[in-house]
Amino acid sequence: MASVVQKYGGSAVTSPEQIRKIAERIIQSYNDRNDVVVVISARAGETNRLIEMAQEMCPRQTGSEYDLLISAGEQVSIGLLALCISSLGYKVRTYLGWQVPIITDSLHTRASIEYIDPAKIRADLNHGAIVLVAGFQGIDRSGTITTLGRGGGDTSAVALAHALGAEVCELYSDVDGIFTADPAICDDARKIEKISYDEMLELASQGARGVQIRAIEYAKKHNVTIHVRSAFTAERGTLVVKEHMPMEGVVVTGIVADKNEAKIAVLGVPDKPGSAAKILTGLADKDISVDMIVQNVGQDGLADITFSISKTDLEKAHQITTQIAKEVNAREVLADRNISKVSIVGLGMKNHAGVAARMFTALAYNNINIQMISTSEIKVSVAIEEKYTELAVRVLHEAFKVDQCSE
Amino acid sequence: MASVVQKYGGSAVTSPEQIRKIAERIIQSYNDRNDVVVVISARAGETNRLIEMAQEMCPRQTGSEYDLLISAGEQVSIGLLALCISSLGYKVRTYLGWQVPIITDSLHTRASIEYIDPAKIRADLNHGAIVLVAGFQGIDRSGTITTLGRGGGDTSAVALAHALGAEVCELYSDVDGIFTADPAICDDARKIEKISYDEMLELASQGARGVQIRAIEYAKKHNVTIHVRSAFTAERGTLVVKEHMPMEGVVVTGIVADKNEAKIAVLGVPDKPGSAAKILTGLADKDISVDMIVQNVGQDGLADITFSISKTDLEKAHQITTQIAKEVNAREVLADRNISKVSIVGLGMKNHAGVAARMFTALAYNNINIQMISTSEIKVSVAIEEKYTELAVRVLHEAFKVDQCSE
Structure with a gap:
């Protein structure tokens, strides 16, 4: 039946x-x-x-x-x-x-x-x-x-x-499906016909609307076909399925931006084992999730630890971090609300070298400075200044020719 | 325990x-x-x-x-x-x-x-x-x-x-218990310490607030003691119990008035078997409960049928009755919103003759005309013109000395 x-x-x-x-x-x-x-x-x-x-x-x-x-x-x-x-x-x-x-x-x-x-x-x-x-x-x-x-x-x-x-x-x-980028930002954005669970998971994790992450995980585990579609039109939306290898040459399936990001930098941390752990544990204890993390150790033996969290957690995280920074004798704590995260996602990345480099080049060419980076097998995310969000999405959509149909 | x-x-x-x-x-x-x-x-x-x-x-x-x-x-x-x-x-x-x-x-x-x-x-x-x-x-x-x-x-x-x-x-x-009459009407109203299920059932059926009728029936059947009391004071309220015979001489336990009554009179009904039944069945089919019913047959072989219903049902009942009145060739239908029902309730009535007569005398002495009457073993109800409601309650409370403690 x-x-x-x-x-x-x-x-x-x-x-x-x-x-x-x-x-x-x-x-x-x-x-x-x-x-x-x-x-x-x-x-x-x-x-x-x-x-x-x-x-x-x-x-x-x-x-x-x-x-x-x-x-x-x-x-x-x-x-x-x-x-x-x-x-x-x-x-x-x-x-x-x-x-x-x-x-x-x-x-x-x-x-x-x-x-x-x-x-x-x-x-x-x-x-x-x-x-x-x-x-x-x-x-x-x-x-x-x-x-x-x-x-x-x-x-x-x-x-x-x-x-x-x-x-x-x-x-x-009320959305028609999953798009290669937010149509409100990117005129060329195209509705994706089919997408794999893994790509959908990455897109949802990086801020795409449409399906709850836990639902995608459940669907992936039990191989349930999901159809994301609009309640207000009869048109087909996006199918989320097990395996969907894109055509040769298609690297990026979708681009997604998340403005609900903020950054905290702890400067001049004595580079002793456990300092970073102490900060991150303190945040975890208060149910604050840390997204991207960067640590640089200078020649003076002092480290700078920078991490991103959601904007809604910034105030609480700043407070906790300042407290722990004192305990580990760090020099100062800086908080920055003006960042966003832009991610490119695609199964095609597995088979293509130099995807991150191409992304960074495209952004640099448009004078968009990258503050933090995180990657997975099928995703590259960068934190940038918030005001460049829409520009970055358009630049990357163009650079990876995401508007060209992969079906 | x-x-x-x-x-x-x-x-x-x-x-x-x-x-x-x-x-x-x-x-x-x-x-x-x-x-x-x-x-x-x-x-x-x-x-x-x-x-x-x-x-x-x-x-x-x-x-x-x-x-x-x-x-x-x-x-x-x-x-x-x-x-x-x-x-x-x-x-x-x-x-x-x-x-x-x-x-x-x-x-x-x-x-x-x-x-x-x-x-x-x-x-x-x-x-x-x-x-x-x-x-x-x-x-x-x-x-x-x-x-x-x-x-x-x-x-x-x-x-x-x-x-x-x-x-x-x-x-x-938000009420302190069950009273001998509504304290808002009757200054002498007294909180009843104990009342029997049957009396409470009659009071509730005749319009007293405090306990749902079905709950009293359930309590009576299974002998559950009910305590009706205020959520806002620590004082004891009214106990509703199985048997509570009042002291010798106490006839009426409580007086209750219900203004949600209306009257319909069907005049000049040819006195043939089934005419009254036809009207009452028509109302029952539409879920309208009839309370008191009076039928007078005149010497001309025409009957007048008068009955009371709740005010909220009046319009619907008037419509249905007018329809049926035509079918049975009745002369006319009159509707009256200006009535109320006043009832006296008491187990003591079982052992006292002349309770109804005493009630009618007290009302007549105060020029309150009785339009309909219904009785049970422990209750007498009368329909009167609505504007006399409060007066009737006070007159009866005084006449039956209900203010005097029955404990």
Whole structure:
């Protein structure tokens, strides 16, 4: 049977008109003889409303009570959508996480899915029902409600597609698919027809919108085909698949920029073992992720340690770093909000030498100074001054001829 | 073990300050060495918000999707209260209806509780936890969420008290207890210390606030002691118990008025068998409850049929009755919004003749005309012109010396 799991984000179920549109779209898929399972998030703003209530009540709560509270939002969404589909004369069945059940571990607010029992949903599909499932939530083995963390609805959808052996997992949002670069920045940006899990992972990690990282990892592990597409057009979007080697000569699949980066430099650190570790451990203890790291040791035996973090963490990170800098007798700490990260991603890099060099040359030719670099097998990221972000994306898109179709 | 089930209404959990106050009250009960189980309703307005959403989506829906939607409110309340109690350093366990489980029949939006398994809650109490349970909701035997109808939280609390063998079920609200008459109308109104289930049932049926009728019926059936009391004072309220025969000479326990009454008179109905039945069946088919009914047959062989309904149903009832009146060749239909119902209730009536006569005399002496009458073994209700409501309550309170303590 040709079955499909569709996931709609919270922005698609905000108003009654939107819910009606989504309902019609779902019914159309159903009438095309697909077995349709739909995963819905909480209405946009609903989960934030619940989180605000919780914080007003008592800040910094993260246990099972918190998950109980914030999982109420999906119940409202699937209730409304079910009412609508049912009123249009179609048979509909709804499932909260515990009703499927979607079994997770017990790490509240960021639980991982361990097992999904597809039996009841399969029976409903066989009886001709459209099945709606609340995303983002599950239960642990003791029967307590858990949530999967922000964006967990994507993961719910991919995991359900795997459990049901669905042909494809369609992730609907307000973007048309994955682009070679942000079309708002780059006129030549082209929608990518197919992309590999690894490339998608790198793009998402470097700031591309469209799919949650954990959902891509899950899809990669279980070989679930993802279709990233728009809820507002019938056009095909981007397929995320296992293997997709680009044509000979195509090196870069996509370019992505992330302005949510900031930089901290610790200058004049006595070059003793453990100084860098002390700083990085201090940040990790406060749940601050460090992205790029550079360490230069001067001839005077003093090192400069520079690293990037997200802009939202800058203030806290600056405070912590200043404290530790004193302890390790560093000279000074500088913070800089005005940076961004631009990355090129492509499986083709594996087989092409000199990709980084070509990137740096193109940027240098346009007087864009590189402050930090990090690389993986299929990605090169650079930190640059924030004001050059859009220019850098256009320059690289041109340099690597990403606009030319790789299909 | 001295265990107590406490139920707090939705108006008690609206603001963070209120939730904190309730939390402190619960903790105080806990520290007094009670095993405490708390039933919470949705925050005031929350369920209405969800119902409005549903109606905007598609009016007149009442199935399982509707119950799924409107049961989201309690989840928010118990989540917030649990966060608060937990942040004050006390061990807390939460239960949604399905987690207890509270098993109901499958009559969505007005399900009845069939069975409650107390095992998990008992275990939590034995481990020193305060237990919070979402009121108003359950699941049927197929695992679908059900709701108990408006005010179902009272029934959840009484049923839990029964299942747990609790000493008492405390129903908290913003009233101090059950009064001999509305203190806003009658200066001499006195809080009743103890009242029987049957009296409480009559008072509630005739419009008294405080306890849901179905909860009283459940309590009566299973002999659960109810304590109706204020959430804002430490004073004792009113105990609702099995048997409570008043002292010799006390006839009336309470007086209650209901302004939500309206009257329809169908005049000149040919006195043929089935005419009255046709009208009443037509109303019942549209879910309109008829309260008092009077039929007079004149010498001309034409009957007048008069009945009372709730004011909110008047327009619909008028329309239906006019239609049927035509079919049975009645002369005309009159509708009257300006009536109210005043009732006297008391177990003492069983042993006292002439109670109704004494009531009618007192009203007549004050020029209050009686339009309709209905009686039961422990109640007499009269319909009067609405503007006399308060006067009638005061006159009857005085006439039956209800202000004099019956304890």
